[in-house]
Amino acid sequence: MAIRWKQYQVKGPYDELIQPSGKPRQSAQPLCKYVSSLSDSELQERKAAAELAIRVMGITFTVYSEQSGSIDREWPFDIIPRVIPKSEWDKIENGLRQRVRALNLFINDMYHERRVLKDKVVPEEILASSKNFREQCIGVNPPLGVWAHICGSDLVRDKDGTVYVLEDNLRVPSGVSYMLENRAVMKRVLPELFEHCSILPVDDYPSQLYDMLASISPRPSERPEVVVLTPGVYNSAYYEHSYLAQQMGAELVQGTDLVVGDDDCVYMRTIEGLARVDVIYRRIDDLFLDPETFREDSTIGVAGLMRAWKKGNVALANAPGAGVADDKVVYAYVPAIIKYYLGEEPLLPNVPTYVCLEKQARDHVIANLDKMVVKPANESGGYGMLVGPHASKREREKFKRLIRKDPRNYIAQPLVSLSTTPTLVDNHVEPRHVDIRPFILSGARTFVTTGGLTRVALRKGSTVVNSSQGGGSKDTWIVDSEAL
Amino acid sequence: MLSRVAENLYWVARYIERAENTARLINVNANLLLDLPKTVAFGWNPLIEITGSEALFHELYDEANERNVIKFLTGDANNPGSIMSALQSARENVRTMRDFLPREAWEQLNELYLMARTQLSSALSKHKRYDYLRSIIAGTQQMIGIFASTITHDHGYDFLRLGRYLERADMTTRIIDVRSADLIADHGDLTPFYNIQWMSVLRSMSAYQMYRRQTQGPVRRVDVLRFLFQDRQFARSIYYCLFHAEAFLRHLPRNETPLQHLMQLQRIVSEADLYQLKQQDLHDFIDELQRELAIIHDQITATYFAVAAPDKTTTERTSALQA
Structure with a gap:
């Protein structure tokens, strides 16, 4: 029997698609109508098609195991998308822009005058015991004053429907490739839906990422040499590193491919000889970046990289030390930080902390x-x-x-009771908890992804959305109801 | 193209070719031993010499008997030249390049590796050995087919083919060398066996039919040598391998040094008077070719893979790490 929305139980947490009355929310109506028009076998067919697409497209994540080394697992995916009306997303997007702007000012301040501490907006103590503050970065002026070029902020929705920021990932946030792949899968599997709804596209991200990275190049040129620096194939996010490099047309390099010269410039070893590198999108943690500056035992970094960066000969995204704001205590002060630097009221609330x-x-x-x-x-x-x-x-x-x-x-x-959204379980739908991670790019311009990566806790009642612990993901639709 | 990626591709091809030819090497020797009279049978020791691994072998085994030599050449993880080591290294390299290579390449190689590993004991069983080695040869050839028909024929493919032909040239010299320790020549009344050995060498390289068609004559030492060294069309002849390696090298930038050397080597091969080369001379000639091939390999490595750092301090650091 096909899906009957009437049987879907909404109680307690906020549901993203269905109102407590059992009726779909306005932006989700075409979706719910279409899904319930599918018979059981059609639904299973689509589900199987999605799984096949994921296999064929090779969308995997890596789980490391002692016995057999790293194993690529296929990405767990639910075919019922999560829908957010565009009018609501616009507000969220503005809130994220504001937030990241303030965070970048905060990071820059922390490596310069530290006015924010002197003015007692944020307590001094957080500096002394900050795990991600890098004294090697004091006084450095990265291009455009931006430190956190790529930020992934986790958002959750509480019972009353309010969207809160749960945390900001400012070091090496991952997940964006899955957001893009989820959409590609959905287009293959349920193309009809895209005819019925006005769903905003997400495919722009790789070119936005490239433009942002190019905008921080120390050498102004038509096509600066941008590379993605990965720890290597055994890293759990390797799939994403290689995906983004391919999508941007950038080289995917490892530490051993790069070398810093006496001229404090970074070069990569190619069959043509050494080639100057302008921008490094690094997916390696600060402490492993440069054995000359940080951990001496790092075999995945590049000796001298910090020298080159401090001299302004190469741009690093995110800048080393950006993680000083990726600290849950700093998080608690973000509303105050926004008011302090921007003189504005925060548009997106924090979870009370x-x-x-x-x-x-x-x-x-x-x-x-x-x-x-x-x-x-x-x-x-x-x-x-x-x-x-x-x-x-x-x-x-x-x-x-x-x-x-x-x-x-x-x-x-x-305890925030995460919102739920209908998720396919056998031949019917059940509520499962979700969060969402949009990505914010800051360079010459700021760009926010249209939606983000919706992660779903596939186990009943669970709120753990991590893919290594039984979490999956869904396509996220920002729907412009007025455009219909 | 990144040096690391080019180097990986070059080595993937070498390892796969090495696995294939080691399988061929074992086959030729096994066949020879069956054909030859017991009085002249030289056993398995020559394979150890030919693969240049005497020291390592004697470190690991007491006696160069059939079982030990086959074990050493097929499954021994301590021998970097064993079939399993070669397949494993190829597999590790391909694994790190899964974003460059088509999925089929990884799957096929992985399957081949798993097959070779689980059926390894067949290599030690006289009646299963032939089939086992043949399936390894078939599997490696399938890899070559997958590469040829599914990957972009860019510089990466040039490196892949360069590695394959240099390795193949080297291994062909080694397979011929199996027969350079010519014991039969000293046994006047064993002429009937004389040609059989060369037939066996041809068969091990899938060259017998091609040889017959090409030469339109009987199997004779000098003709076989000419065929395997100098034939312009047979894909495992040394000249052919060098000629093709040259073609791919010509696609690459900054190729002057290795190219010059490679063309010189081609001349040496095509001008060699094989009729004059008696056994010891032949063996020495083969040694010379192998040394030259090693030099070309070093030049390729120096030019493309070990791209030097632009300053002194970094080079010192690198050499300190290597030491």
Whole structure:
């Protein structure tokens, strides 16, 4: 039997497509109507077609295993897209632009006068214990004053429908290739839908990325030499590195392909000889970038790269040290940072955040640990977290000790109940939790992806969206209802 | 094109060609041993000499008997020239270039590697060995077909073919060399066996029919040598390999040094008076060719792969790392 939206249960969290009454939201109406016109076998056919497309297109992510080295797994994908009306997305997009502009000013300030600390907008202590602050970057002026050229911000929607920023990834955010591939798969599998809805395209990203990278080239030229620097084939995001390089027509290089000369310029080794490199889109963490400056044992970096960058002979995206703003304590101050640098009210709210560094907040967190999510300041991927409502008493006691011992390293937030969206389970749809990661490019101009990568927790009730832990993804549609 | 990518492609081709020819080498020797009278049978030791791996072999094994030599040449991970090592290295190289090479190339090579590994014990069994080696040869030839028909014929493909033909030229000299330790010449009454050996060499290179058609005559040492060294059309003859290597090298930039050397080597091969070369001379001539091929390889490496850093400090660092 085909999908019946009436049987889809919306209760509790906000649902992206279906209203509590059981009726589809306006922007999702053509989609829901079309999907319910498909018979079970047609639906299964489309699902199989999507899986086949993913195999044929070779869309994989890598999971490392001790026994067999790295394994490429096919990308888990759900064929029912997540829909956001354009009018809403426009607001989100403006909020993201504002946010990234302020974050870049903040990073630049941190490596120069640190007015933001002197003016006591952000407490001094965060600097001393920041894991991603790089003293080697003090005083450096990257082109256009931009440090975080590529930012991936995770957004979630709470019960009342408010969209919050959950975190900003300013180091080497990944996932954008899957956003592009998801759309390519959808066009193959459900082309009819694209006739019925006015879905804004996403394919522009690689050329926007190239233009942004070209705009920070130290040598003005028609076609600067842009390369993508990857740690290599065993990195979990290698697929994305190679995909983006191909899409931009840039070389995909490894550390050993590059060399820094006595002239402090970066060259790549080619069969024609050495070729000067202007811009490096690096997908290697700061600490592995340059064994002369950071970790000596790095075999994936390029000796002398920091020298070349500081001299302005090569542009690095993101700039080393940009991660100073990728810190959950800094996150808590982003609304204040926006007001401070831009004199504007934040357009996108933060999830209310308690900084344990502040005594009053700390006491509140410790007293209400059973209602809070506690996160360490500098971890990503959900490591070292406490989800208070689901934790045992022992775990909560452990976190009380941890917080008291190192308050700077912890923040706490009330549990956000992630919104859900209909997801295909066998022959029917069930609500599954989602977040979304749009990508913001900052160069001569700012560009925000149309939508982003929607990640979905495929396990019932789960809110873990990471692909290594049972998460999948969906195409994200920004739909212009007025254009229909 | 990045040096690393070019080098990977060059080595992928060499490794695949090496696996194929090592399989051929074992086959020719096994066939010879079956045909020859026990009094002159020279056993398996020559294969170790021919592949230039005496020292390593004797480090690992006591005796150069059939089992040990075959083990050493097929599955021994300690021998970088074994079929399994060659396939594994090719596979690792292709794995790191999955974005450059078509998916089929990776899948076929992976399948070949897994087959070679799981059926490795067949190599040690006299009655299964032939089929095992033949399927390795077939698998490597399939790789060549996939490359030829699915990848862009750009500089990358030039490097692939350059690697293949240089390796093949080298391995052809080695296969001929199996017969350079000529024991039969000292046994006057063994003439009937004399030609059989050369037939066996031809067969191992799938060259027997081509030879018959080309020469329209019986299998004679000097004609076989001329065919395998100097034939203009047979795809495993040394001249042919060098001639084609030259063509691909000509597509590449900055090719002066290796090109000059390669053309010189071509002249040496085409002008060699093979009739005059008795066994020891033949062996020495083969040694000379192998040395020259190694020099050309080094020149290609120096020109294209080991692109030197532009300054002193970096070169020092690199050599320190290598030391």
